[in-house]
Amino acid sequence: MSSQSRSGGVPTFLRALPPAPRLNAEEITRKYPFLRFQVFMGIFLGYAGFYLVRNNISLVSALLKSEGILDTVAIGIIGNAVFVSYGLSKFFMATLSDRANARLFMPIGLALSGLTNILLGTLPALSATVTIFALVMFINGWFQGMGWPPSGRVLVHWFSTSERGSKTAIWNCAHNVGGAGVGIAAAWALSFSSNQWQSAFWFPGIISLIVAAIAFVLIRDTPESQGLPPIEEYRNDPAKTEAIDESELAGQSVWSIVWRHVLSNRTMLFLALANVFIYTLRYGVLSWTPVYLHDLHHADLNAGIAGFSFFEITGIVGTLLCGWVSDHLFRGYRTGTGVLFLSGVGIFIAAYWLVPTGTPIWVLMVIVAMIGGLIYGPVMLIGLQAIDMAPRNVAGTAAGYTGLMGYVIGATLASTGVGWIIKHYGWNATFIFLIICTVLAVALLLGVGKDEKRLMESHAAAHRDAQLRQEQK
Structure with missing residues (x-):
């Protein structure tokens, strides 16, 4: 089987990093706690960033309706396009994310979603009709699906079973932080642009690009890729389920x-x-x-x-x-x-x-x-x-x-x-x-x-x- 088949179609530059030579005990003791905090902050801020550009039409729905740009049915159709696309992407992108470098996968998805919102807010043709608007938001929803899977990959590789509940709960609050942030950002942009609804898209989009860069700086793929032992070994806390053996991975397709x-x-x-x-x-x-x-x-x-x-x-x-x-x-x-x-x-x-x-x-x-x-x-x-x-x-x-x-x-x-x-x-x-x-x-x-x-x-x-x-x- 080809290496491309085993990697599930992940482009070479995106593939998960191989294990690096193991560091000595002193370096492991010094580096592991610091990197655990760093990667956690990376996925927390990164996931909050996705909520800056997820479904911003809801923020300006009243404005769009009052100005006669869209009616409630059209707003509902455009909003649902994001949810359906996001649900599909969350699964299909996850099949790639399991074999991809989280440090690249998450920031790229956030940057693409941010760029989509910037283009939507600056190119009138992308919101000219309900169909085009919904299609653009469907594409945005697909990029949004690149947020949860790499976060889950980081959580499962850097935090062991006995602590993962608390850590996942804290990380999950990122969506509340992002949800509050987009409201503040959109309100500020609208106040300085004479209530032009497009600013609720392009301004949060610019912020999301900055957040994507920060996430790239902070996130690391796996402990093994940094010369550290697996988290189960480091915390003496075995996983509930064993990883799939490499021989099985080599002998079957990703979808099987x-x-x-x-x-x-x-x-x-x-x-x-x-x-x-x-x-x-x-x-x-x-x-x-x-x-x-x-x-x-x-x-x-x-x-x-x-x-x-x-x-x-x-x-x-x-x-x-x-x-x-x-x-x-x-x-x-x-x-x-x-x-x-x-x-x-x-x-x-x-x-x-x-x-x-x-x-x-x-x-x-x-x-x-x-x-x-x-x-x-x-x-x-x-x-x-x-x-x-x-x-x-x-x-x-x-x-x-x-x-x-x-x-x-x-x-x-x-x-x-x-x-x-x-x-x-x-x-x-x-x-x-x-x-x-x-x-x-x-x-x-x-x-x-x-x-x-x-x-x-x-x-x-x-x-x-x-x-x-x-x-x-």
Whole structure:
């Protein structure tokens, strides 16, 4: 088999770096902690940068509508183009990312997305029609898919199983940082350009190019490429799943390996299906909160926007708490953490549904905040479980697979599906549907839990063996 086949079509300049000669013990002790912090900051800032240029049309949708440039249907079509493209790219780009140098892969994707936004904001022809606008945003969504997979690659290579929950939770907050940053950047640009909507694209695009350069400076591909031992050896913390043997990699095509270890893997299928329902819950509550509060509780527009904001803000706290709980209380058993948090989601969705009309608005805000705080933990955990339980050679692809299902199917169910249920059957049927989604997500995670416990037992045995060998030296 050719080296190009084994590399999965990755161009030579992008391929993962080979191991460098091992450094001596003193250099390893000095260099490893510093590089771990450095690469973490690289993927944190880099991933935040992707949110500067992901779907900026939502920021200027009111302006586009008020000026008669686009109507709500056109805005929805253009926005959905990004989500569908991103979901597809998150999977297909991951198959390349698993074999690519993260130091190049992530900054290149961010730079390409930034350039797309700059061109969209400076070339009128790219926004002349809805079709062209949507096509450009579809391309942007494809470049956006180059953000998560290399981040997952860095997390799985530089941080071991027992610490990965907390580290992934902190990294996951990058999207909140980027989301806040794009709002500030766009508002500043619009204020200095007489509200010309194009500035909400080209100005964040310029910033994203700077962030891409910073990410390139900070990120390193793998510890082995820097002359360091694998993270499992460095922290005496074996992986839950062994990497695919090099002889197998050499004897099969990339897609046969992906099929065997990801697409036909029962655990990965259950995680992907669980993600469908988790994303349905996430966007099914978030997207429709302003409408629900207005229709059922006669809240004004500001209250609806406040509910939207509380949902996102408490999501940061919930994500961090979820990562800590999964590492320290459940000792790496992600399924138990996910079931606990999703059970809380179900309880508060039921409360959101059953509180009577006339309930004080602050009570409703607390309920919305609790749903947001609880749902973002499972959103983060699905990707974490995928990279935990897949061989690290295909960890990014496994996480991309769950993301594909979440964005393409789950987000669609949350927008089009929930909207259809509201219109034809009302809010009672909508909340019953959301609770059913919660139950199905929990059931699928419990199916994953059996496999995870088996892997954890194997992990514990490997850890004991490693300690015994260390004591015998």
